[in-house]
Amino acid sequence: MGRLEEAEASFRQALAAAPDDPDIHNNLGLLHERQSRLEDAESSYGRALALSPGHVHARNNLGNVLRIRGQLDGAVACFEKVLSDAPDHIDASVNLGNARADQGRHADAQALYEKVLRLDPRNFEAHHNLGGLLKRQGRLAEAIVHYRRALDLEPRRAMAHHGLGTARLQAGDLDAALACFQSAIELDPGRADTHFECAETFKLLGRLDQAIDSYERVLALDPGYSRALGGLIYLRQHVCDWNGIDALWERLRGEALGKAGSGVSPFSVLYMPFSAAEQLACAREWARQLLDHLAAARPGPGLGAGPRPRNPRTRIGYLSRDFYQHATSYLMAELFELHDRGRFEVFAYSYGPDDGSAIRARIRGACEHFADVSGESFVETAQRIRGDEIDILVDLKGYTLGSRPQILALRPAPVQVNWLGYPGSMGAECVDYILADPFIIPEGAERHYSETVARLPDCYQVNDRKREVSGETPSREECGLPAAGVVFCCFNQTTKILPELFGSWMRILQAVPDSVLWLLESNRWAAANLRRAAANHGIAPDRLVFAPHKPLREHLARYRLADLSIDTFPYTSHTTASDAVWGGCPLVTRVGETFASRVAGSILRSAGIPELVTDSLDRYERLAIELATTPERLQAIRRKVQQNRDSCPLFDTPRFVRNLEGAYEKMVTIR
Known part of the structure; x- marks a missing residue:
């Protein structure tokens, strides 16, 4: 008999x-809690209260059990009853704060924790839980202060090292975050969530092998930890380690995708061979966990979508982390310059780094209002947007790296739009529209999107006609390319390269003698794994050539050396597709049913070259081989790409802006 069983017998x-x-009933309830027998614990506490209704400890403990079981109203009633009898009861005050935080009533929770700290400035739980509450609101500097105070009080509490690490991680202080997580693991090696945060930090630091090891450690400790499974699959794809990848996809689909409590990143799922319905289910669950608690935290009448006087000009707010040297900025810069200032007032809210770049300066100069909100909490930014009386808030990040969808959850604008940065539904009630086009989301596909679909008549992607291409073309030798032979290229990130597609690429190389495949250099593990995979397909590894990252104007000039660009699937080229066309290089793509799988097809159709869009792997492969082995046909396509560049809808930015503004006006009218 174990010690707990012996105690129960006693x-x-x-x-x-x-x-x-x-x-005795109260103590038996505490024992049942330790045994994870929550129903029995509730029964024991109930019996104690039936015998002694004023038993504050039993009522407080009952509240804790009800909170754990998700019965928040009942838990709150218990804690409030304790506090009505004993207003300065420390534990009940902390516990009521926890329940209010769970309900999304952040101001009430904060007031309770601060009350405890006035009564007992050295209360570890209040400091720790207040740190967590502030972190969830994006108030990271304040959160770090309280986590550090908690650690000053109890330096050997792993949970406080973990909490401080997560705040440091969100603040972008990766080395400090990693040190915190490693301290937590030293104190409690069995914490799966801390190993997970280690994995996330290693990933951001580029220490991908250690990140993969950490994800695997999480799954060894907790096989049902779905976020770790999703993270592991994403990184395995990123380093092109496909050993057992099909089984991992099926495990994710069967065990976690879209299921309550799963918490799989919907952004990572876009790279995996899942259906549009599965992607939406995943996004809905992510939004439920990440955003729903903030709906109740919309503070007072200053936030929310209530009526307001109509502005003389429609106020458009663009919210992003990427107003620096990033693909989003390179696509959008001219849009800001071309907005009709007689009808629209343009605001940009930047929560990303100021890299001092020319592209950031160009965007800042083109916007009437440019606010750096990187140091603000979610609530502060939402209050700023509401104070600016924004009519339409356009989120350019979705669930991509470093995004802040929590701002949208606070509902600072009456119309909120998902556009450009995230190729899929956000699954969130706080996002009203997704901007697309008739090809990307055809009629009948609306069921895969929680947002109302607003379609632009041409391609949904904006482009900048001022993108400069270097006049100097590097030599093939300088780029590591052979002097002769067809050069296929794919400058997508390696996460998009899946084994079925790679097998097709190898068959293409086999069918086109002396050809090479020119890929973007991503990470050393991917290069080694891809060369190994090529050899396994009977292709000499040196027929894969890796291009280092270059400034955009120099990178675009490299397309002159490529004969044909071949696309990834199911996450197709987006900015990379328009780069290829702008650089004069035709792209062969394949389309599927998901948003991400149809973007390149939309781009090519808008560029006037729909004949390069295929709908199956076989047709994709055959078209690439036909073009590469028929020089006159390939040259005709290349001429068409170059001739269309200055006249096609894809690069007619004034036309795009007129269409976009028309869509905005409809949204404002409908509201």
Whole structure:
């Protein structure tokens, strides 16, 4: 018999002698909690209260059990009853704060924690839980202060090292975050959530092998930790380690995708061979966990979508982390310059780094209002947006790296739009529209999107006609390319390269003698794995050539050396597709049913070259081979790409802006 069983036997023996002793029932309830027998614990506490209604410890403990079981209203009633009898009860005050935080009533929770700290400035739980509350609101500097105070009080509490690490991680202080997580693991090696945060930090630091090891450690400790499974699959794809990848996809689909409590990143799922319906289910669950608690935290009448006087000009707010040297900025810069200032007032809210780049300066100069909100909490930014009386808030990040969808959850604008940065539904009630086009989301596909679909008549992607291409073309030798032979290229990130597609690429190389495949250099693990995979397909590894990252103007000039660009699937080229066309290089793509799988097809159709869009792997492969082995046909396509560049809808930015503004006006009218 174990120690807990022995203790239970002792309590049962005591109850046999004194069945009406509330303290014994309360203690038995505490024991049942340790045994994870929550129903039995609730029953024991209930019996204690039936015998002694004023038993504050039993009522407080009952509230804790009800909170754990998700019965928040009942938990709150218990804690409030304790506090009505004993207003300065420390534990009940902390516990009520926890329940209010769970309900999304952040201001009430904060007031309770601060009350405890006035009564007991050295209360670890209040400091720790207040740190967590502030972190969830994006108030990271304040959160870090309280986590550090908690650690000053109890330096050997792993949970506080973990909490401080998560705040440091959100603040972008990766080395400090990693040190916190490693301290937590030293104190409690079995914490799966801390190993997960280690994995996330290693990933951001580029230490991908250690990140993969950490994800695997999480799954060894907790096989049902779905976020770790999703993270592991994403990184395995990123380093092109496909050993057992099909089984991992099926495990994710069967065990976690879209299921309550799963918490799989919907952004990572876009890279995996899942259906549009599965992607939406995943996004809905992510939004439920990440955003729903903030709906109740919309503070007062200053936030929310209530009526307001109509502005003389429609106020458009663009919210992003990417107003620096990033693909989003390179696509959008001219849009800001071309907005009709007689009808629209343009605001940009930037929560990303100021890299001092020319592209950031160009965007800042083109916007009437440019606010750096990187140091603000979610609530502060939402209050700023509401104060600016924004009519339409356009989120350019979705669930991509470093995004802040929590701002949208606070509903600072009456119309909120998902556009450009995230190729899929956000699954969130706070996002009203997704901007697309008739090809990306055809009629009948609306069921895969929680947002109302607003379609632009051409391609949904904006482009900048001022993108400069270097006049100097590097030599093939300088780029590591052979002097002769067809050059296929794919400058997508390696996460998009899946084994079925790679097998097709190898068959293409086999069918086109002396050809090479020119890929973007991503990470050393991917290069080694791809070369190994090529050899396994009977292709010499040196027929894969890796291009280092270059400034955009120099990178675009490299397309002159490529004969044909071949696309990834199911996450197709987006900015990379328009780069290829702008650089004069035709792209062969394949389309599917998901948003991400149809973007390149939309781009090519808008560029006037729909004949390069295929709908199956076989047709994709055959078209690439036909073009590469028929020089006159390939040259005709290349001429068409170059001739269309200055006249096609894809690069007619004034036309795009007129269409976009028309869509905005409809949204404002409908509201």
